[in-house]
Amino acid sequence: MSARLVVLRLGHRRRRDERISTHVGLVARAFGANAIIYSGEEDKNVLTSVKKVVLNWGGPFDVIYVRNWKNMISDWKKEGGIVIHLTMYGINLPDIINDVRCLFAQGKNFLIIVGAEKVPGIVYELADYNIAIGNQPHSEVAALAVFLDWLFEGRELVKNFKGAKIRVVPSQRGKKIIKNDKS
Amino acid sequence: MSARLVVLRLGHRRRRDERISTHVGLVARAFGANAIIYSGEEDKNVLTSVKKVVLNWGGPFDVIYVRNWKNMISDWKKEGGIVIHLTMYGINLPDIINDVRCLFAQGKNFLIIVGAEKVPGIVYELADYNIAIGNQPHSEVAALAVFLDWLFEGRELVKNFKGAKIRVVPSQRGKKIIKNDKS
Numbered sequence: 001m002s003a004r005l006v007v008l009r010l011g012h013r014r015r016r017d018e019r020i021s022t023h024v025g026l027v028a029r030a031f032g033a034n035a036i037i038y039s040g041e042e043d044k045n046v047l048t049s050v051k052k053v054v055l056n057w058g059g060p061f062d063v064i065y066v067r068n069w070k071n072m073i074s075d076w077k078k079e080g081g082i083v084i085h086l087t088m089y090g091i092n093l094p095d096i097i098n099d100v101r102c103l104f105a106q107g108k109n110f111l112i113i114v115g116a117e118k119v120p121g122i123v124y125e126l127a128d129y130n131i132a133i134g135n136q137p138h139s140e141v142a143a144l145a146v147f148l149d150w151l152f153e154g155r156e157l158v159k160n161f162k163g164a165k166i167r168v169v170p171s172q173r174g175k176k177i178i179k180n181d182k183s
Numbered sequence: 184m185s186a187r188l189v190v191l192r193l194g195h196r197r198r199r200d201e202r203i204s205t206h207v208g209l210v211a212r213a214f215g216a217n218a219i220i221y222s223g224e225e226d227k228n229v230l231t232s233v234k235k236v237v238l239n240w241g242g243p244f245d246v247i248y249v250r251n252w253k254n255m256i257s258d259w260k261k262e263g264g265i266v267i268h269l270t271m272y273g274i275n276l277p278d279i280i281n282d283v284r285c286l287f288a289q290g291k292n293f294l295i296i297v298g299a300e301k302v303p304g305i306v307y308e309l310a311d312y313n314i315a316i317g318n319q320p321h322s323e324v325a326a327l328a329v330f331l332d333w334l335f336e337g338r339e340l341v342k343n344f345k346g347a348k349i350r351v352v353p354s355q356r357g358k359k360i361i362k363n364d365k366s
Contacts, residue, residue: 142327
């Protein structure tokens with residue numbers, strides 16, 4: 001995974017979106033992204049929750065808030081990066097995944113946008129690709145996870161995180177963890 | 184998809200889990216399950232939200248509440264069904280997916296359990312399989328989606344729903360839908 005992959009969560013609303021936005025951040029980290037960027041209402045609770053997981057379970061993974069997401073997207077494109085917006089109205093994943101994998105393999109940086117309830121129309125225009133994870137209503141958390149899982153073809157599920165204080169020992173029953181306080 | 188696949192959402196808490204539990208229900212439907220069963224606190228808002236999506240976007244898909252989930256799991260097992268609990272502490276998906284696909288292909292009915300914050304220890308014992316979608320903390324919404332996507336090998340993303348009043352026409356820009364009020 002040499003190219004950089006960053007997730008942009010648009011339109012966060014305090015309280016209402018707190019848990020969903022936290023799940024978006026945790027999924028971004030667990031499924032191989034390099035960073036999550038939140039926009040919308042600034043929310044220390046969400047940033048803190050995701051940062052705490054990075055501290056305990058390892059990284060590297062950046063957690064950032066930006067106010068001006070339009071500038072952020074423009075800059076990304078000016079620097080040659082690809083912008084992908086996940087939306088149920090887009091081209092269905094199986095019909096576009098090969099193009100997307102190809103671009104990433106060629107070293108293009110990816111900005112993956114997931115919105116909250118209402119995504120401004122301009123996002124559909126700014127995106128290089130509007131991609132649906134099935135054209136049914138479900139969840140931005142699920143859409144992000146499945147998109148990254150297809151992009152990385154399952155390799156992200158066995159990714160090793162650096163500096164982890166806690167690791168799971170996979171087991172058929174119960175909860176086994178290893179704690180490493182030295183890291 | 185001849186065998187029956189049902190998702191059981193354990194430990195729902197009103198308000199706090201409302202949106203996450205709704206996303207779990209919508210993911211269950213969109214990713215090919217036959218039904219979602221909620222347990223924990225009874226919550227009409229969640230049931231109504233998911234049922235409304237079935238009404239507009241098609242089915243068949245059942246939305247049910249059960250109080251006694253232990254009995255439900257016992258009955259499932261007595262009738263020869265397989266119980267799979269998704270948990271970050273379990274066997275990692277890539278190491279178990281072939282066994283699971285094989286059982287489903289043989290016609291075994293699947294009950295897929297996803298918990299809220301704390302899952303009672305007995306669930307780890309009752310489950311035939313405790314499976315992790317990567318051994319990292321993330322989201323039950325993501326775990327369910329990726330599990331079903333691996334089980335159905337992407338076929339669920341092009342599933343046709345019956346009786347849909349609304350369908351998306353996949354497109355590179357904007358939102359195109361077809362409304363069918365006769366169904």
